[in-house]
Amino acid sequence: MEEKQPVLELQNVSVSYDSPAGMVHAVNDVSLKIYENTIVGLIGESGSGKSTLGNAIMRLLKNNAVLTSGTIKVMGKDVYSMHKNDLRKFRWSQMSMVFQSAMNALNPVLTVEEQILDVFLSHDKSMSKMEAKKRALELMDIVSIDPKHLKSYPHELSGGMRQRVVIAIAIALDPKLVIMDEPTTALDVVVQRSILDKIKEIQRVKKYAILFISHDFSLVSELSSKVAIMYAGRFIEVTDSKSLEQPERHHPYTQGLLKAIPQLTAEDVTIEGIAGNPPNLVDLPSGCAYHPRCPAAYDLCKKVRPEIRYVDGRAIECHLYDTVQSEV
Ligand SMILES: Nc1ncnc2c1ncn2[C@@H]1O[C@H](COP(=O)(O)OP(=O)(O)OP(=O)(O)O)[C@@H](O)[C@H]1O
Numbered sequence: 001m002e003e004k005q006p007v008l009e010l011q012n013v014s015v016s017y018d019s020p021a022g023m024v025h026a027v028n029d030v031s032l033k034i035y036e037n038t039i040v041g042l043i044g045e046s047g048s049g050k051s052t053l054g055n056a057i058m059r060l061l062k063n064n065a066v067l068t069s070g071t072i073k074v075m076g077k078d079v080y081s082m083h084k085n086d087l088r089k090f091r092w093s094q095m096s097m098v099f100q101s102a103m104n105a106l107n108p109v110l111t112v113e114e115q116i117l118d119v120f121l122s123h124d125k126s127m128s129k130m131e132a133k134k135r136a137l138e139l140m141d142i143v144s145i146d147p148k149h150l151k152s153y154p155h156e157l158s159g160g161m162r163q164r165v166v167i168a169i170a171i172a173l174d175p176k177l178v179i180m181d182e183p184t185t186a187l188d189v190v191v192q193r194s195i196l197d198k199i200k201e202i203q204r205v206k207k208y209a210i211l212f213i214s215h216d217f218s219l220v221s222e223l224s225s226k227v228a229i230m231y232a233g234r235f236i237e238v239t240d241s242k243s244l245e246q247p248e249r250h251h252p253y254t255q256g257l258l259k260a261i262p263q264l265t266a267e268d269v270t271i272e273g274i275a276g277n278p279p280n281l282v283d284l285p286s287g288c289a290y291h292p293r294c295p296a297a298y299d300l301c302k303k304v305r306p307e308i309r310y311v312d313g314r315a316i317e318c319h320l321y322d323t324v325q326s327e328v
């Protein structure tokens with residue numbers, strides 16, 4: 001049987017920033033496939049490389065960043081071998097991103113309607129203003145914003161509404177892949193919940209492939225079917241979300257993160273954080289980058305970087321699991 005084409009395919013992707021302190025190895029050798037109608041979560045501590053990867057997929061890296069290895073394909077097309085003009089059409093129509101803190105980056109001098117119309121009219125020169133206005137109204141309905149706010153300026157809207165506008169802009173052209181970088185982080189819990197429910201609802205209807213970036217483990221595992229756990233730029237584990245209900249047979253870092261989630265039902269609600277800090281990405285530790293913080297680290301971990309092993313269907317980079325099985 002012919003294998004279904006992934007919407008997003010990352011193959012051994014690495015990204016570095018050129019900085020005065022040296023090369024910052026922000027993303028290191030990550031591989032992942034996301035198929036249509038699925039949400040994959042990407043989690044990791046601050047500075048682990050999540051946004052860099054999102055920006056890399058969109059080919060919107062900062063000037064001092066370089067894709068040092070690997071390929072990024074969206075709908076089978078290599079994003080980095082695309083001609084600039086094709087890329088301009090491809091971006092937003094096939095792949096889009098809700099950028100971290102984007103709700104604070106809406107243009108303050110344009111109304112919501114002007115910003116949405118701009119997306120339609122800049123991508124489809126043949127679209128009439130009438131048609132674009134009709135589509136903007138439909139979008140407002142999808143993200144549940146009263147159409148009267150089309151005439152509002154961003155500062156007149158609440159944070160939750162601005163975030164809905166940003167999501168509306170990202171899905172305006174009905175892309176196949178939507179990257180959402182911490183789309184609810186700055187919002188209070190109630191608003192966060194309503195935005196999440198909205199994302200789930202839109203995803204169900206539109207069958208998007210979504211890469212959902214967050215540092216909130218419980219939120220990500222609720223929303224996604226699969227989760228990639230990033231540490232020092234590497235996917236140290238890629239697992240189905242369901243498996244996260246059991247703390248056994250995961251990467252020690254994943255286990256540390258799981259322990260850090262407050263268990264509201266448990267009698268003992270002490271939260272154990274992970275001791276230590278993430279490594280300096282200019283000068284990564286030898287062997288496994290997690291070894292200085294890992295309670296289970298032994299000699300080999302300091303010397304040799306672990307290859308991926310497949311443990312109960314999870315891809316784990318850890319020496320504790322010594323049998324290197326092939327992917328089944
Ligand atoms: N323009 C830049 N120049 C140099 N280094 C950078 C630049 N942008 C990011 N970095 C570094 O790259 C690493 C990864 O950053 P990135 O923003 O991708 O992390 P993140 O996982 O998204 O973090 P957060 O959860 O805080 O958003 C960090 O060490 C950061 O300091």
Ligand code: NI
Pocket residue numbers: 050051052100181
């Ligand atoms: Ni980020």
